[in-house]
Amino acid sequence: MQKTNFSRETEKIIKRISAGQKDVPRLLLHSCCAPCSSHVMEYLREYFALTVFYYNPNITVSEEYEKRLMEEKRLIEAYNRQVEIQDFTGMHSSPAAKRIGILEAPYDPEAWFAAVQGLEDCPEGGDRCSVCFEMRLRASARAAAGIGHSLGRFDYFTTTLTISPLKNAMKLNEIGQRMAEEYGVSWLPSDFKKKDGYKRSIELSKEFDLYRQNYCGCVFSQRLAGKS
Numbered sequence: 001m002q003k004t005n006f007s008r009e010t011e012k013i014i015k016r017i018s019a020g021q022k023d024v025p026r027l028l029l030h031s032c033c034a035p036c037s038s039h040v041m042e043y044l045r046e047y048f049a050l051t052v053f054y055y056n057p058n059i060t061v062s063e064e065y066e067k068r069l070m071e072e073k074r075l076i077e078a079y080n081r082q083v084e085i086q087d088f089t090g091m092h093s094s095p096a097a098k099r100i101g102i103l104e105a106p107y108d109p110e111a112w113f114a115a116v117q118g119l120e121d122c123p124e125g126g127d128r129c130s131v132c133f134e135m136r137l138r139a140s141a142r143a144a145a146g147i148g149h150s151l152g153r154f155d156y157f158t159t160t161l162t163i164s165p166l167k168n169a170m171k172l173n174e175i176g177q178r179m180a181e182e183y184g185v186s187w188l189p190s191d192f193k194k195k196d197g198y199k200r201s202i203e204l205s206k207e208f209d210l211y212r213q214n215y216c217g218c219v220f221s222q223r224l225a226g227k228s
Contacts, residue, residue, distance in 0.1 A: 004170075004173070004189070005191075006162070006169055006170075006173055006189045006190055006191035006194075007190070007191045007192075007194035007195060009189040009190075010188060010189060010190050010191075013156075013188060013189075014047050017047055017048075018047065024047075024048065024049045024098065025047075025048055025049070025155035025156060026048065026049045026051070026153075026154045026155045026156070027044060027048035027049065027050050027051070027154060027155065027156045027157065027158065027188060028051050028053050028103070028140060028143055028144040028154040028156070028157040028158075029041070029044065029050055029051065029052050029053060029157070029158060029159070029160065030052075030053045030055060030136060030137065030139075030140040030157065030158070030159040030160065030161070031052045031053065031054055031072060031159075031160045032056055032159075032160055032161055032216070032217075033056075033068045033071070033072065033160075033212075033213075033217075034068065034071040034072045034074070034075040034205075034208075034210045034211070035201055035202075035204075035205040035210050035211075035212045036160040036161070036163050036164065036201060037052065037072065037075065037160045038075060038200075038201050038204035038205060038208065038210065039163065039192065039197050039198075039200040039201040039204060040160045040163060040190075040192050040197075040201075041075075041076070041079060041100055042079070042091060042092050042093055042200070042204065043092065043093075043192075043197075045079065045083075045093060045097045045098050045100055046093055046094065046096045046097055046098075047096075048098070048155075048156070049098050049099075050098065050100045050101070051100070051101040051102065051103050051151065051154070052072065052076060052100060052101070052102045052103065053102075053103050053105065053139075053140050053143050053157075054069055054072055054102060054103070054104050054105060055105035055136055055139045055140065055143075056068070056136065056217060057107065057108045057109050057111055057112035057135070057136075058109075058112050058132050058135075058136070058216060058217050058218040059107075059109070059217030059218070060109060060217065060218055060219040060222065061222075062107065062109075064213075064217060065107055065109075065217070067211060068211070068213075068217070069104070071210055071211045072102070073102060074208075075208055075210065076100050076101075076102055078208060079097075079100055080099050080100060082097070083097050083098065083099050090207070092200070101151075103143060103149060103151060105139060105143070111135075112132070112135065112218075115131055115132070115135050116128050116131050116132065119131060120220065124166075124220070124221060124224060125166070125168065128220065129168075130171060130175070132218070133161065133171065133172055133175050134175050134179070136159070136161075137159060137172070137175050137176050137179045138179050138182075140157050140159065140179070141157060141176075141179035141180060141182065141183040141185055141187075142183060143157070144156070144157035144183070144185040145183040145184060145185050147183075153185070154185065155186060156185070156186045156187070156188040157176075157180070157185060157186075157187060157188065158176065158187065158188035158189075158190050159172060159176065159190070160192065162190045162191050162192045162193060163192035163193050163197055163198055163201055164193065164198070165193055165198055169190070169191040169193070173187075173189050173190070173191075176189070177189070
């Protein structure tokens with residue numbers, strides 16, 4: 001998997017969808033926050049019926065969790081207004097863009113702390129982060145398989161996490177594919193930071209005045225960023 005161009009793999013799947021599939025495929029998009037999802041939603045809503053899956057038990061402080069969730073909802077509402085009035089001025093989307101839904105998972109930081117117990121001293125990007133990725137992508141795969149909600153099965157699932165230059169896209173895709181095989185759903189490979197994706201997310205964050213932070217949300221990254 002080391003030499004895989006995940007951005008190209010995304011494009012290949014989209015090309016197949018555009019060429020031969022009549023029904024719009026449903027995609028469950030795990031999102032960590034509004035800024036990271038901004039470009040991803042702008043891009044993928046052209047080709048998929050998107051539902052954002054907000055599951056981030058790694059966010060330690062409940063007030064921070066709620067603030068990020070509210071920003072995610074605000075951005076989705078803004079994108080859906082664009083679809084309603086067919087105004088994509090300044091956007092990379094077109095009239096092919098579709099409305100976006102949201103599925104909120106319960107906020108359960110205790111489960112996250114239990115999962116990373118014993119890994120408190122790991123460096124950022126190490127084993128603790130891998131456990132965190134797997135926890136969130138497992139929940140996403142379960143939800144994509146139709147488990148725990150009434151929205152039914154999804155055709156694909158993926159995550160906004162690969163847009164971050166600080167996240168290991170190869171590791172995320174490896175975990176995502178493994179979870180897909182375990183739950184019998186399709187993983188959409190991605191490296192959303194590529195082709196100026198991360199740059200676009202910064203532009204959109206400014207355009208929509210989105211709340212941004214320079215840490216993922218957990219207490220360990222918070223301390224590293226000097227936010228404690």
